Amino acid sequence: MVQTFDITDDEVGKKVVDADGEAVGMVTEVRHGTAYVDAEPGLKDKLMAKLGWEHTDEDAYPLQKSEIDAITDDEIRLRQM
Template identity: 80%
Template sequence: MAQTFNITDDEVGKKVIAADGDEIGLVTEVRHGTAYVDADPSLTDKLMSKLGWEHTDDDAYPLQKSEIETITDDEIRLRRM
């Protein structure tokens, strides 16, 4: 059974780390329980596509709870895809 996460304003400022250990961005905002990630400029289109992220005007992408493996005090680590 997958763990469910309660995403709060406490997540703002946390690094978002891919399953392979690469840092892919930073949580810049939480809206209605969804973390929005400002993607690292070096993030490839392939990874963005894999996460289902499309370009938005503010360059912050919604992070689906189903993509999250763990949340610590410092980071959000994503599941292996």
């Protein structure tokens, strides 16, 4: 069973890490229950593609709830990809 998460403004400022604990980016805003992430410079294209983050002029990328494994007080951890 896939756990779902309620994304709130409390997530703004949290770092986003992959399943191995490597930094992916930081939540910069939440819109309509979706966290938007400012990606780390040099984030690998392969990981960005798996997250559905295309290179655009946007400053932040939407994080799909289905990609989230856990939310703590300090970070959002992504599922193993």
